[in-house]
Amino acid sequence: MIALITGVTSGIGKASAEIFAKNKYDLIITGRRNDRLDKLADELKKKYGIKVLPLNFDVRKQKEVEKNLSLLTPGWRKIDVLLNNAGLASGFDTIQEGNIEDWEAMIDTNIKGLLYVTRQIAPMMIENGKGHILNVASLAGKQAYPKGNVYCATKFAVDALSQSMRIDMIEHGIRVTNIAPGLVETEFSVVRFHGDKDRAKQTYAGFQPLTPDDIADIIFWCASRPAHVNINDILITPTAQANAYIVNRKS
Ligand code: NDP
Ligand code: 8X3
Numbered sequence: 001m002i003a004l005i006t007g008v009t010s011g012i013g014k015a016s017a018e019i020f021a022k023n024k025y026d027l028i029i030t031g032r033r034n035d036r037l038d039k040l041a042d043e044l045k046k047k048y049g050i051k052v053l054p055l056n057f058d059v060r061k062q063k064e065v066e067k068n069l070s071l072l073t074p075g076w077r078k079i080d081v082l083l084n085n086a087g088l089a090s091g092f093d094t095i096q097e098g099n100i101e102d103w104e105a106m107i108d109t110n111i112k113g114l115l116y117v118t119r120q121i122a123p124m125m126i127e128n129g130k131g132h133i134l135n136v137a138s139l140a141g142k143q144a145y146p147k148g149n150v151y152c153a154t155k156f157a158v159d160a161l162s163q164s165m166r167i168d169m170i171e172h173g174i175r176v177t178n179i180a181p182g183l184v185e186t187e188f189s190v191v192r193f194h195g196d197k198d199r200a201k202q203t204y205a206g207f208q209p210l211t212p213d214d215i216a217d218i219i220f221w222c223a224s225r226p227a228h229v230n231i232n233d234i235l236i237t238p239t240a241q242a243n244a245y246i247v248n249r250k251s
Helices: 011-022 034-048 062-070 100-128 149-172 188-192 197-203 212-223
Strands: 002-005 026-031 052-056 081-084 132-136 175-181 233-236
Touching (some): 002 011, 011 026, 011 034, 011 081, 011 212, 100 132, 132 149, 132 212, 188 197
Parallel strands (some): 002 081, 026 052, 132 175, 175 233
16 A cells, blocks of 8 residues: 655654554655655654655645656555645734735645645546545634634635545545644644744643644544545544634633
């Protein structure tokens, strides 16, 4: 079995690479930080005795995505699982004060990057007669929250794409799952707040957030259901989070 996971240099993607590796999947892993990517590839190969192909590209760059994925060798084209995970929030402002560069980064990564990767891999799955695409959306793709604007819009788009892909893939027997986590402590908030670690920490203060392993575990569970079972959409929050607005913080 082969899984392609985008954005494995941190957080949910990294934890997902680990759980698929542990379950003896060979892996194609991607990300921009090449040092982290190569290190993870070496670790997973040694620890689990699997094959790992690290591909260093930016999902926003359509030509790079196409070059890297269209040149996969026949053995690597037999992809069973595509986990579209690479993504980010950039900035936290009202729409009237928003930074256009932040907006472009989120739209280009979370929507266009996901589409560029899927456009390459879906035909391979169709050729193979099987496959499973899992898209990491968000609770932010179910409810808009203050200053969430463009990030929320990109995740609503991922949710819509998961629904659309399921329609397009049905005749090919390819499963599509939408993964919608609430607050998970990763590098997500450090990226959102442009490197401000103290501010990022506040996001997860006073309650127990989800961990990347919690989400990876659920992703793997979705991917390991019997072939006739498709988990369409799964919304996961910490027990202390009721929805996008209400978090029970003790301090
Ligand atoms: P992290 O910041 O820890 O990880 C994000 C990953 O995405 C990194 O590996 C990063 O790699 C990769 N990435 C970002 N931009 C690009 C790009 N242009 N090209 C290639 N890879 C890219 O955050 P999370 O693990 O939390 O985020 C993973 C996904 O989960 C995202 O889609 C996020 O929106 C979603 N999510 C996160 C939640 C949370 O609370 N943390 C909740 C709900 C959803 P590199 O920088 O090396 O390229
Ligand atoms: C990430 C979770 O609530 O910070 O998608 O938007 S949240």
